[in-house]
Amino acid sequence: MATLNPLLDPASQSSASIILPPVAAEPPAEQPNVLFAVLRRWPWLVLGLAVGCVLGLLFHMQRTPVYQSTAELMVVKSRPDMVAGGAGDARVQYLEDYIGPQVILLGSEAILKVAAERRLDEQKPFQNPPPDGVAERVAYMKARFAVARVKEAGSNTPSNVLQLSFKSLHPADAPKYLRAIIAAYKDELTGVYEDASVRQLKLLDEQIARLKRGLNDTRVQLDEAERKLRGVIDPATGAVLVPGISQETPERVQQRISDNRSAQNARELEKIVIENRLKQIRDAGKTRAERLATMAKLGIANDRPFLFGDVKDPESMLAHLKYKKGELGTRLGPGHPEMAALNSQIKVLEEEVAARGGPAEDELERYRRKLETELGAISAQLDILARRIDADEETARNMAPVQQAIRNNEEKLKQTAAELQAAEKEKDRVSGSRSAGAYEVRDVTKPADGGQVAPVLLQSLMLGAVLGLLLGGGLALRAELVDRGFRSPEDVRRRLGLPILAHVPVIRANQPNEVTPAAAVDPTLVVWLRPKTAEAEAVRGLRTQLLFSVANRNHQVIQVTSPMSGDGKSTTAANLAIALARADKRVVLVDCDFRKPRVHKLFGLEKPATGLASVVADRADLGDAIRACEVENLSLLPCGPIPANPAELLTSPRFQDVLSDLRASYDFVLLDTPPVLAVSDPAAVAPRADGVIIVFRMTPAAGPNTERAKEELVAVSAHLLGVVVNASSEQHANYGYGYTYKYDYQYSDSYTDQKK
Known part of the structure; x- marks a missing residue:
């Protein structure tokens, strides 16, 4: 249905200014969830894991192989001491544990020194010759030699069998070192053991004497502090012989x-x-x-x-x-x-x-x-x-x-007493072992060529995987911190300080139309062609927010712009104009994009000979430039011929007069202006509009671009109503923006459809 031109029959209504809704104070910045941020960039983790595994494999291949040879010895006491005991008529014998000191003795530097001086040269030749000096040989063997007790089969009780192992860089060298150590142990067992026991007993006696002296000194200091605090009291009469500080506790x-x-x-x-x-x-x-x-x-x-x-x-x-x-x-x-x-x-x-x-x-x-x-x-x-x-x-x-001082002395007294008890117990153990008698060493298994024990491929791969995950996590975290895109609706509100007027889903242009217009209109005009879709409902939600922002007043000039081209501001402006017209509002959609006009293309109009540029340049009348539209209550004012000086036309006083005439004749004047960051035209138009709506798509650069666009508009004192997130869908989760636009309600043509 054709729409009457309000300029030919203007309604005498006064304009009203926009009442902006109060904007809440900016909430504090949310603390980022590091784990969620890293997992959201999972490809970096996968890349880091792959790189780490490759590096682990290369590291494994570069490491020098290590070979280990093992042997087992049974140590038997020739004349074991037996201790009788038990209850009643039963007689129970306890066998003294004599293997513990042997483990210490076998790994002592005394045995290794004998092996380095006397027995090691007998095992020549070596594939990797040992060091020349005795001290260097002892240090070399001590770092690679190990001894442990073998447990009895089927239990955790240690046996009298010792397992010896030695690691070397060549499989043939490891058993030679073991044979030298075993020979030194067998030759020097009794002498070395007795000498070590005597020296150890002497050291223990000195330690016990020193601890006893310290114990007596601490007791004297404690008694002196007690007398100073409590005084001296006669135990018989209770009289205070020497007064102290106080008889009471602190x-x-x-x-x-x-x-x-x-x-x-x-x-x-x-x-x-x-x-x-x-x-x-x-x-x-x-x-x-x-x-x-x-x-x-x-x-x-x-x-x-x-x-x-x-x-x-x-x-x-x-x-x-x-x-x-x-x-x-x-x-x-x-x-x-x-x-x-x-x-x-x-x-x-x-x-x-x-x-x-x-x-x-x-x-x-x-x-x-x-x-x-x-x-x-x-x-x-x-x-x-x-x-x-x-x-x-x-x-x-x-x-x-x-x-x-009393507390310190009491603590020192307890510690010294514990050390004295441990030293006396150790002395008894060494004294008992010293008188145990001779030992016999038997070979259970002899040393053989060593088997490779390092490097382990699984350990190298695991190490590389851990380092790769750390590297991938660091790169993922850096990518998350560098990314300035919006992550959530709350992030949009916090960073821009503006309300979100609507989330418009991706318009599916291939869907069948519910209305067949006479003109070949663009399929993105969903409010006209497919009014029952979710996209059309989102635009109607935008209309509701706009009416609330202007307090449901008429004669308003609303500018629709975007940070960059391709954000969908022309499509949003056209659909919003149709939605307002369907709400019984007289609307005119003005194409202020003098560089890439699209309004006439959206509504299927031929390239107009006259338009806004002609009116502002005084080459045509405003009434002749306005075009009718099939949508009731909606008029169009296309750009017309593209001018050579668009910025000068939009800043001219004539453009302000045109807006005043349109404001007086229509309830809403929607201005479709170019992107803010592309040209200066939107900044010239913004101060003349009652309100500005920013439309943007959710892209990685949407955050900084929209912030810059807002700063430029604020710099010219524009009244910003809010933003519209256009073409929002599930794929924007890749940008960290997890908003999903869904509707639970659908249109129905009859009551029977609700039963399905």
Whole structure:
């Protein structure tokens, strides 16, 4: 249906400015999840794993092979000592464990030195000759020789069989080193063992003597510290012979200080309350009424009857007569006989009160004396508490170093006693082993050519895989940190400080149309051609957000732009114009892209001879340039012939006049302008619009491009309404933007469809 041109029949309506919705304060930046960021870049992990495995394989191939030869020896004690024991009639014999010292002896430097000096040369030739010096040979063998006890079959009990192993760079050299070590062990077993035992016993005796001296010295220091702290007390009478710092524990002294401070704080508070009450009493007036008011504030009971008190009291009688005089004075006059009698009575009572020494003490005065008495008692208590606290603090300060010395000595005493017990136990063990008798060494298995034990291919690959994963993880993390693209809707709002007006899914142009227009319109106009699709619903959501942003006011000029070309701003503007027109809004879509105009192509119009450029250049009338559209309430103002000076036309006063005419004639004027970062035209148009909508696609460069576009628009004081995420889909998860656009509701032509 053709749309009437509002310029030919303008409606007299006043324009209204846009009311922008309040934008919430920018939330704090979210802390990135490192693990999630690395996993999101999983191709880097796969690449790092592959590279690491290749490097591990190369490393494995470059390493020098290591060969190991093994042999087993059975050590038997010729005359084992038997210890009888048991319960009842049973006799149980315990065999002494003599293999432990042999393991130590076999791996000692003494055996290795004998092998290096006497036995190693007998095994020549070597494929890799041993070092020349004895010390170097001992160090070489010590680094490659190992001995362990073999466990009995079927249990974890160690046996008397020793397993010897030696690693070498050649398979034929490893058994030669083992044979030299075994020969040295057999030759020197008894002598070396006895010499080692004697030396070890001598060292243990010296250590035990030193520990005993240290134990005695620590006990003396501990007793001295105890005497300094507690003093000397006669055990028989309990009398203190030599006074110490205190008989109490530091905890008790600290507790008493804490209790006294609590009592001191309580007395201070009571003192403040009493002084405040005394100040109120001193500030009270002289009259009975004022003092009664002060008594009421302080909660003091009035012990006199109401109004005049006890009439037998001269003060109460005097107050009664004065009250009566004031009551009769206005009615009888000062010269009346009754007034004269009252004056005479008042004079007599005043003389009697004066003779008594003035007015009697009232309740407030008695309460003041009571408070002053309490205040004096509290001050005395505070002095006593302060002296006690000072004395206890002085005691605590004196006790602290002595108590620390006691703790240190007690700890040192325990440690020295434990060391002494261990040394005595070791001495008993060495002494028992020394008298055990002779040993016999038997070959269980003899040394053979070594087998390769290193490098292990699996270990090299695992090492390379771990390093590769670390490398891939680092590269993935760096890629994540370098990526400035948007990661979530919250990220868009936080970085731009603007609301998201809509997420428009990818428009599927190959879908069948629900409406057949007369003109060959572009298939991306989904609001017109396929109004029941999710894409059309997203545009209608954008329309709702726009109406909310402008507070549902008409005569608004809205600019639609984008950071870069290809973001879909022309398609979004056209669909938004159709959606507004379907909402009974008179809309005109103005093509302000003087460089690549598309509005006429979208709506299937022939290339117009006149358009906005012609109107601004004063070569055509505005009414002649506006084109009708099949969509009701929608008019089009195409670009027309492409001008040579687009920026100058958009900044001219004539362009502002054209916008004013359109604003007065339409409810909404939508301006399709070029990309902000491509040319300067959008920045020239933005200050003339009531609001600006930024449309962008979710690409890796969308983040920085949109931020730059916003900065340029803000620099020209543009009113930014929000952004539209165009062509959002599942594939944007690769950019870290995990938004998925789905609708749970579908259109239905009949009630029966809902049962399916």
